[in-house]
Amino acid sequence: MVGAGIGGLTLGLLLRKHGVEARIYEQASELREVGAAVALAANGTRVLRRLGLGDQLKESSVEPTDVVYRRWASGELIASFPMGPTYNTRYGAEFFGIHRVNLQRILADSWGRDGLHLNSRLQDLEEREDGIRLHFAERAPVVADVVVGADGVRSAVRNWVTGGGPAPTYSGASGFRGLAQVSTLSEMPDPMTIQFWLGPGAYVIHYPISESTINFLAVLPGPTPWPFSTWMTEEPSGTALAAFEGWHPVVREMVASVEQSPRWALFSLPPLQRWTRGHTVLLGDAAHAMLPHQGQGANQAIEDAAVLAALLADTDRSELGDALRRYEMLRRPRTRQLQRSSWDNSEILRLPDGPDAESRDRKLSTLPDQLDWIHGYDIDDLVAPGRSLPFSPSPEHRTSQTRRGSASSLSVLS
Ligand SMILES: Cc1cc2nc3c(=O)[nH]c(=O)nc-3n(C[C@H](O)[C@H](O)[C@H](O)COP(=O)(O)OP(=O)(O)OC[C@H]3O[C@@H](n4cnc5c(N)ncnc54)[C@H](O)[C@@H]3O)c2cc1C
Numbered sequence: 001m002v003g004a005g006i007g008g009l010t011l012g013l014l015l016r017k018h019g020v021e022a023r024i025y026e027q028a029s030e031l032r033e034v035g036a037a038v039a040l041a042a043n044g045t046r047v048l049r050r051l052g053l054g055d056q057l058k059e060s061s062v063e064p065t066d067v068v069y070r071r072w073a074s075g076e077l078i079a080s081f082p083m084g085p086t087y088n089t090r091y092g093a094e095f096f097g098i099h100r101v102n103l104q105r106i107l108a109d110s111w112g113r114d115g116l117h118l119n120s121r122l123q124d125l126e127e128r129e130d131g132i133r134l135h136f137a138e139r140a141p142v143v144a145d146v147v148v149g150a151d152g153v154r155s156a157v158r159n160w161v162t163g164g165g166p167a168p169t170y171s172g173a174s175g176f177r178g179l180a181q182v183s184t185l186s187e188m189p190d191p192m193t194i195q196f197w198l199g200p201g202a203y204v205i206h207y208p209i210s211e212s213t214i215n216f217l218a219v220l221p222g223p224t225p226w227p228f229s230t231w232m233t234e235e236p237s238g239t240a241l242a243a244f245e246g247w248h249p250v251v252r253e254m255v256a257s258v259e260q261s262p263r264w265a266l267f268s269l270p271p272l273q274r275w276t277r278g279h280t281v282l283l284g285d286a287a288h289a290m291l292p293h294q295g296q297g298a299n300q301a302i303e304d305a306a307v308l309a310a311l312l313a314d315t316d317r318s319e320l321g322d323a324l325r326r327y328e329m330l331r332r333p334r335t336r337q338l339q340r341s342s343w344d345n346s347e348i349l350r351l352p353d354g355p356d357a358e359s360r361d362r363k364l365s366t367l368p369d370q371l372d373w374i375h376g377y378d379i380d381d382l383v384a385p386g387r388s389l390p391f392s393p394s395p396e397h398r399t400s401q402t403r404r405g406s407a408s409s410l411s412v413l414s
Pocket of ligand 1: 002003004006008027037038039040120121123152153154156284290292295296297298299300
């Protein structure tokens with residue numbers, strides 16, 4: 001496996017649980033997550049629970065009490081729905097807001113040191129009679145039966161699988177992120193909720209990751225085209241606050257309460273024509289990096305890992321290629337749908353005030369139903385032990401997922 005991010009570590013743990021030997025090669029010299037926090041939805045947490053990590057996740061995170069939508073300037077309530085026990089009953093697993101460092105620690109501690117090779121930056125792959133040879137910048141090559149590229153949005157494995165390209169596409173929006181201390185937010189209503197502030201051209205979402213800390217992402221238009229060679233650029237102090245001139249005092253107080261963060265360009269990977277080449281396959285952001293407007297990038301990497309691990313565990317060495325193609329067929333439609341709805345939400349959450357925004361706000365009254373196809377998804381319906389593994393989703397599986405709600409945008413959590 002190449003990459004020890006959320007997807008790679010989850011896959012490693014699941015493979016080990018199934019008794020499949022796995023090694024992880026990671027370019028970094030130590031495991032550390034970039035960015036502030038991540039929201040784990042039921043479709044991800046139920047996989048991590050089955051790995052036995054549920055209690056640790058619960059201890060290191062917060063379950064938001066409600067999800068709330070407000071107007072950008074007045075703060076007027078648009079819609080609100082209970083989370084916590086209501087969400088858990090509906091989906092059979094929790095929604096957690098968690099600091100990335102905590103999630104990384106839980107996954108990495110569970111994996112341990114055995115089979116984890118740091119300082120191992122993959123440069124190239126080579127198909128040989130005895131397996132696939134991995135060439136690294138800093139260490140001698142190794143040979144594997146199967147290679148999984150869990151190496152993120154700028155994946156070297158993807159370049160090899162697809163023969164180069166496609167390049168990630170800039171969405172025309174960027175974001176500022178921050179961790180705000182609840183004690184400094186004198187006017188914040190309900191800091192333990194997931195709260196969206198919807199404005200013209202921009203939106204802000206925040207959710208708690210501990211009793212004292214909330215994570216926010218402030219999304220705003222441009223700059224278009226993205227003028228920098230990197231996806232993150234430093235901005236002078238006060239840039240974010242100036243961008244939210246005229247917004248509700250709660251939003252401004254929160255943005256002002258943290259040091260100016262870098263500006264993150266929001267990129268999405270166009271759907272790939274192939275995820276596999278021989279016995280090499282892609283997983284997570286390497287296969288389907290998506291915009292953050294559905295809060296599903298990490299959750300989809302976890303779903304990928306669960307499907308791939310179940311298929312590999314159930315496969316003879318002579319049929320590995322078939323198993324990888326099954327995985328691709330099972331995962332491509334769903335992740336493509338999520339890429340598309342995340343892209344749509346980038347517009348929907350930032351509509352100008354007027355009839356379209358009013359229509360969106362009315363649609364929000366059915367939000368829980370719109371979330372079902374994402375959060376209600378259980379990969380065990382597809383690959384539970386003892387079930388025959390379909391080459392493509394069985395009619396039964398399609399029906400059960402459809403009953404849980406059909407795909408649409410606006411099932412937004414970031
Ligand atoms: C602003 C923002 C907010 C987000 N919020 C959420 C959210 O709330 N919920 C959610 O589900 N998702 C969210 N995401 C998306 C989520 O962070 C990613 O989808 C997820 O981290 C992808 O995991 P991964 O394991 O595929 O890749 P990564 O986490 O990127 O891991 C890839 C690993 O591979 C290593 N690597 C890279 N190249 C090489 C190489 N050549 N050789 C060896 N190792 C290599 C890297 O060092 C890294 O450790 C958000 C993203 C953004 C930008």
